[in-house]
Amino acid sequence: xxxDLEERTYQFAKNVRLLVRVLYKNMANIEDGRQLxxxxxxxxxxxxxxxxxxxxKEFIYRIKLCRKESKEAILFLKLLEISNNLxxxxxxxxxxxxxxxxxxxxxxxxxxxK
Numbered sequence: 001x002x003x004d005l006e007e008r009t010y011q012f013a014k015n016v017r018l019l020v021r022v023l024y025k026n027m028a029n030i031e032d033g034r035q036l037x038x039x040x041x042x043x044x045x046x047x048x049x050x051x052x053x054x055x056x057k058e059f060i061y062r063i064k065l066c067r068k069e070s071k072e073a074i075l076f077l078k079l080l081e082i083s084n085n086l087x088x089x090x091x092x093x094x095x096x097x098x099x100x101x102x103x104x105x106x107x108x109x110x111x112x113x114k
Contacts, residue, residue, distance in 0.1 A: 005024035006051065008100070009044035009066075012098050016040035016073070019091050029081055035078035042069040043102060056113070063109050 017040075020033040043066050052064035077096045082089045 004114070006048060009047045009102065012073075012095070012102060013040040013044045015075075015098075016096060019054070019088065019095060022088055026081065032076045032079045036073060036080070039069045039072040039076060040099075042066075043073065043099075051067065060113050063106050067106035067110065069105055070091055070099050070106060073099040074103070082084065086087075 008083055016036055020037060023029045023033055047064040050059050050066065051064055053059040066092065074096055075097065077092055080092060083096045
């Protein structure tokens with residue numbers, strides 16, 4: 001079974017957006033939410049760009065960006081203040097896990113690409 005990493009990164013960005021919509025609205029969450037939205041979308045967009053790259057150098061550069069943005073997403077997910085809703089906390093934990101897996105996948109792609 002082939003796993004579609006483009007679809008997986010898209011789903012990650014989409015699920016981040018669903019979480020951000022229900023966050024407790026305070027200054028920290030608003031700012032961290034914006035950064036999280038940018039990072040998660042950037043993972044998906046840069047992976048698409050990597051697949052369409054014209055050179056190996058460009059491919060490696062885009063995958064490095066994917067890894068970097070995955071790390072940023074983890075940071076901002078950890079910084080979010082979640083209300084007392086256990087479902088939201090579980091969703092955040094799931095997203096941290098997915099971002100961590102994506103970061104590791106991109107690291108492996110980089111190792112195999114060099």
